[in-house]
Amino acid sequence: MTKIVDTAAEAVANIDDGSTVLIGGFGNAGQPMELIEALLDGGATNLTVVNNNAGQADEGLALLIKERRVDKIICSFPRQSDSWHFDEAYRAGEIELELVPQGNLAERLRAAGAGIGGFFTPTGYGTMLAEGKETREINGRNYVLEYPIHGDVAILKAFKADEKGNLIYRKTARNFSPMMATAAKQTIVQVEEILPTGSLDPENIVTPSIYTDVMVAIETESTALAAREQGAK
Amino acid sequence: MTKIVDTAAEAVANIDDGSTVLIGGFGNAGQPMELIEALLDGGATNLTVVNNNAGQADEGLALLIKERRVDKIICSFPRQSDSWHFDEAYRAGEIELELVPQGNLAERLRAAGAGIGGFFTPTGYGTMLAEGKETREINGRNYVLEYPIHGDVAILKAFKADEKGNLIYRKTARNFSPMMATAAKQTIVQVEEILPTGSLDPENIVTPSIYTDVMVAIETESTALAAREQGAK
Amino acid sequence: MLRDEPVDRNTLAEIVAGDIEPGSFVNLGIGQPTLVSNYLTAERDVTLHTENGMLGMGRAAKEDEVDGDLINAGKIPVTETPGAAYFHQADSFAMMRGGHLDVCVLGAMQVSATGDLANWHTGEPDAIPAVGGAMDLAIGAKKVYVMMNLYTRDGEIKLLPETTYPLTGVGCVSRVYTDHGIFDLSESGTVTVKALFGMTFDKLQSESEIEFVDATGN
């Protein structure tokens, strides 16, 4: 059953120190800024974070790293022009980095949610990111064995939800969130709007309600962008 | 690029003898009856068929089996109260059966489409369907290694398409078709209606156009059922 | 719990329904487990999963509601409830295999003391095998319950130290509901008897080499 809470602070209140936190988003698209801010305010520390990136500029995940709440990050693309907080922490030896090719990251999260114990992927074969990993030739192609990435908690941003916890996303802000929703023991979601159950077309649900544990309605720029798009039609 | 043809016969015209044919559907829901009939009329034989079942009563896949066009079937649930054509062929030793647990069947098709070389699944571990297969204990749980199932061709039923080849399905008729669309060298789809490109919401596409090779518009009972449902609202 | 008489299927279904936590996501196997849905009242807010691609499955369709595109795993036409969601077979089995469902209720031919399940194949050489989703369901929930008669028609007990039929899953069943009693299984092979219906503990113990623990509260 999905619990609806009133504030971001309540939503993230039971994230413990030392948790593995899956954070949705690709760059800022789909990044749950308000939940991350609440996590920052809440003080949880010694976190392992899984995200595509390692934060941009001075908001969201970047601030969690700046405040040294993140012991380890599992991501595909930490270094960007505006990843200065990560860069500093990394050069200071104050954050551990597990670098994972982006498609393997997505597939490892999916595997965790889908009960798959491991899978053979061609991505990364023969590269330094596969060093020490088991490999195998199958039907003439070379593969690396990769394992699932499970989270204690996922914090995500979706576009709309119904009260039951079914979720839809908006455009490329969908990215990693549907997999992360399945890969964590507890899934916490900020959505623009929570509609009465029955408002979303059952054919179009991206994350079924079974995966959603906690929701909070927070209006962001996405609502205005969707309204602008509606108006343009 | 997706080719739109006028008849089911044209759609299946280049399916060769000896092909591995992935056929969508769970029971009759989503089964591409008209494409199967065209395949029957076209005479292709020595087929390997992948479907959840082995045909029901006297239509569709059951007739392909009755006419001994199918050398081998890969499925999860061949024996049903009305699978008499399969039963007869099987008892006569005239069809080979590879029995696959339903979730492994779906995942093996997904793996084929997703470029995964193999995966460890807990399903079937310790059973006769895993005999002779590689197993492994990972984090205290036992798994069986399963490999992808690739098709030469997939024949599927979808609900609506746009001219570009994007597909949506209807209710539980979706079942195996989205995976099969990704797992075959050529994907042939019968749809109730082909709409102008731009008519389907990009958020709701289930099978993106890249997977659709050939389409033919054939109205079936699904159109009437959808209209009835619309009317009831 | 003790009752003087064995319970019928409907009573047993009602007992199972009563043990399912409100708000649960549940898959009911074909056959006897389907009866459980009759006792899942709206207040319990239980969401039913059907492995052919749906959460929020409703009751069986009435004649004028029958829709060939909306069927359950037993290929019976069903209905849709508010808040339902459709998805494809790979996502549906990922939901089971990934341990997201709270409860699966399955029929069985045999169950072992350690929770091994046999419910798909008698192993007879001339039988045409068909597994469907049975092996996925067996490992497909946080709790896997079996609902069955304790005895075969020939009077043989179906809860055994070890199964003799081909397995569906290893050590997967946590609880067995039968017409003669309810049993909690454990990895060690100790079986805790939670309830007996029309049967004494001594009678039960005399019929099996399983190590039963009496928790009927008698």
Add this chain to the structure above:
Amino acid sequence: MLRDEPVDRNTLAEIVAGDIEPGSFVNLGIGQPTLVSNYLTAERDVTLHTENGMLGMGRAAKEDEVDGDLINAGKIPVTETPGAAYFHQADSFAMMRGGHLDVCVLGAMQVSATGDLANWHTGEPDAIPAVGGAMDLAIGAKKVYVMMNLYTRDGEIKLLPETTYPLTGVGCVSRVYTDHGIFDLSESGTVTVKALFGMTFDKLQSESEIEFVDATGN
């Protein structure tokens, strides 16, 4: 093909665009490959994939079109074309890894004669590594093209018998487009020179131990 002068990036992008079959599904990597999109006219009906979850990506967004929820893999705001589709990252990379895209065009630091690609990391000890989708893109299409300058700023040739930088993918590149020429690679290490721009075959051969085959039609 021979030209007297090296070609500039835009001319090269136009050449690459001309080699993409009409109706293709294509992923253009960050940097120089992005220029190719400027020469993919509507009649070519090429559909662009962006690995962060979209087919049918349009041009870069103009100021009043910028939508933070609609970005490409380089995190640049883009637009949507009719017939577009959104999907999640696992489906998006399945599309690449499964070999469904017709062409990927990537930048490179080095390419070997057998098609090994190095484009993500210089291997310098103090560099912060970041791979993104590079390794997935390297193996993510039926044909993987590289677009790069033939020489580094220091004048070192980037098409080598063997790469010295850390690899992105093994034997994955089929063709290399450079300012000085176009090269088809093969498993055996034989490199077929399809075109030279402002360079003679002899000059090229004198600079490398690669076994070049002249197919410039000179």
